[in-house]
Amino acid sequence: MNRLRIGPMALALIAVFAMSLAASATASAALPELVNKEGKEVVKKKFTGKASGTSTFETKSGEAVKCTGSTTKGEVTGLKTQSVENKFTGCSAVSGLLKCKTKSAAAGEIVLKVNAKVVYLSESAKTVGIDLALPETLTIECTGLLSETLKVKGSTLCPTTTALSKKSTLTCKETKGKQEFTEYEEGGVKVKDITETEGSGTKKFAFEESGLTSTNELEFEEEVEIKH
Numbered sequence: 001m002n003r004l005r006i007g008p009m010a011l012a013l014i015a016v017f018a019m020s021l022a023a024s025a026t027a028s029a030a031l032p033e034l035v036n037k038e039g040k041e042v043v044k045k046k047f048t049g050k051a052s053g054t055s056t057f058e059t060k061s062g063e064a065v066k067c068t069g070s071t072t073k074g075e076v077t078g079l080k081t082q083s084v085e086n087k088f089t090g091c092s093a094v095s096g097l098l099k100c101k102t103k104s105a106a107a108g109e110i111v112l113k114v115n116a117k118v119v120y121l122s123e124s125a126k127t128v129g130i131d132l133a134l135p136e137t138l139t140i141e142c143t144g145l146l147s148e149t150l151k152v153k154g155s156t157l158c159p160t161t162t163a164l165s166k167k168s169t170l171t172c173k174e175t176k177g178k179q180e181f182t183e184y185e186e187g188g189v190k191v192k193d194i195t196e197t198e199g200s201g202t203k204k205f206a207f208e209e210s211g212l213t214s215t216n217e218l219e220f221e222e223e224v225e226i227k228h
Helices: 008-030
Strands: 033-036 046-051 055-059 064-076 081-093 098-102 110-122 127-133 138-143 147-159 165-172 183-186 189-192 195-201 205-227
Touching: 055 195, 064 110, 064 205, 098 110, 098 147, 110 147, 147 205
Parallel strands: none
Antiparallel strands: 033 205, 046 064, 046 205, 055 064, 055 205, 064 081, 081 098, 081 110, 098 138, 110 127, 110 183, 127 147, 138 147, 147 165, 147 195, 165 205, 183 189, 195 205
16 A cells, blocks of 8 residues: 655645644634734723713613713723723612612712623624623612612623724613623624613512613723724
């Protein structure tokens, strides 16, 4: 039987080719990424923002908290990640009869810290969003003639702009507690990603799906883009 013999040079070329394919696959899998205009990790990492219009938190059963304003401050922590703090102001429930706040915040203020990650909402369509994940359960106290305690956990997915600019827009949309996007894709795998809220006090309900409607205009210290 004749045996096919491969010389050292051919073996080396095959090895290099295999390594280049692996590197290409790894690079492709790494997208989307937040980079500066040189295509590298962001150097000036701070950013700020504010909401345009009213922001609304709503549960599947119709419990809603509305806030008249919102400001954001954050820091880029990696090619995919950011640390973000949002302060919602003028927050109320039950048509304004109850004022809502988080622990240690002023009346009508909801302060929440999230771990943000750049993700594909659709890999095939190259649609990009931000996954806003609460690191722990958030408690919101609403008081007035009545009282209600809301406990919120999970993550919220919001589409974002990707073009090179100092400014970007994060648009969160929900309908009756269901977020516009409830899963993202990672390496061809769909990952469920929702927020849930539990109520106690005047109205009691177990954890149920909930969502956020808010349009946030962000501004970075340098031009950035989401490479996708």
